[in-house]
Amino acid sequence: MDADYKARQEEYGAGYEGGEPREMNDLIVATGEWLEKLVWSPTAADAAMKALYAEIVGSEDIDADPSASWRDLWRDGVERHWDSVTLQVVIELHAFAFxxxxxxxxxLEVQESDSLAASIERTIAKLRALLDAAPPGWANLAEIERTVAAAEARIRLDTGHDVTLEQLAALAEVSVKSMKNLLAPKGGSGDLKLDAKDEIARSAALHWLGQRPKFKSSLWNAAGDLPDTSSASEEPLDEVVFVPVAKDGSCFDPATCRTSRGYTIGAKGAEIHVSDYREALDQLARMKTPRWRRLNAAGGWGLVTGTTWQRRELRELALLKSPYAGSASA
Incomplete structure (x- = not known):
């Protein structure tokens, strides 16, 4: 991974201010309100939405205040919900798209023998299906829609395909109306034209994007393709440790989990700070349920719960560097 890629990764981590988290939260709240009407029982809906909260976020907030309604839990601070896999996917696609x-x-939605591009395409398609399934009027999903459309545009352009007007507008961060004005015969922009399939030619789209100061060229291929383990060597590993892994796939590592005071571990309300990584790991191993705080894509320190353990080389963990490490403190 070259210096340009790392620099852009750090710039994104420090500057992300997308509106997707609030929109996703609003969609979940709208789902709960619909569920109340469907089952004709606020009590049943409350139980269902709390169970969903416990599965996605954790049960600490529910245990701390059992009388709190599901609305209080979901509406009281989006920063606690960053560990939703759906939201993590949206944020990752934001980094890809823009x-x-x-x-x-x-x-990523990875399948056997997938290329990296195919995995990205499948992930985008799955999120597009979510948007298509959301009933009209439930929540304002404009930011998520823009992110998905921009991701569709980038992967299509990078794999040799033309794009729709809406996709190109999203990638260029302009309105659809402005895009239509650019395509109009009188005020048009050179080669930007719709073909018989209502698409804009790839070459024309890339040329136009290249003239826009805010547009960032694709570096995702520079990060490497999906790992190929088919011919992995059988050389013995260096020193290994077992680390707890949360349901979103993130693990307790010495980079993304280190705060200005060391490592914050333990259940909410009973957290402690441990300066040494190995000592923190030992204490997590002795907990009935390992919990720790780690830096998320929003630059906040979210509390996560370990659901399994994974063997990792200590050398590999030591090389990790969070792209957000310079943007938050705890």
Missing amino acids: WGLRPDLNF
Whole structure:
């Protein structure tokens, strides 16, 4: 991974201010309100939405205040919900769409023998299906829609395909109306034209994007393709440790989990700070349920719960560097 890629990755991590988290949260709240009407029982809906919250976010907030309604839990601070896999996928696609970065492989829809491009395409398609399934009027999903359309545009352009007007507008961060004005015969922009399939030619789209100061060229291929383990060597590993892994695939590592005071571990309300990584790992191993705080894509320190353990080389963990490490403190 070259210096340009790392620099852009760090710039994205420090500057992300997307509106997708709030929109995703609003969609979940709208789902709960619909569920109340469907089952004709606020009590049943409350139980269902709390169970969903416990599965996605954790049960600590519910245990701390059992009388709180599901609305209180979901509406009271989006920053606690960053560990939703769906939201993580949206954020990864935001980095891909507008910054040209490779999505985290933990959140891609990977199938055997997939290329990286195919995995990205499948992930985008799955999120598009979510948007198509959301009933009209439930929530304003404009930011998520823009991210998905921009991701569709980038992957199509990078794999040799033409794009729709809406996709190109999203990638260029202009309105559809402005895009239509550019295509109008009187105020048009050179080669930007719709063909018989209502698409804009790839070559013309790339030329136009290249003239826009805010557009960032694709670097996701520079990060490498999906790992090929078919011919992996059988050389003995260096020193290994077992680390707890959360349901979103992230693990307790010495980079993304280190705060200004060391490592914050333990259940909410009973957290402690441990300066040494190995000591923190030992204490997590002795907990009935390992919990720790780690830096998320929003630059906040979210509390996550370990659901399994994974063997990792200590050398590999030591090389990790969070792209957000310079943007937050705890």
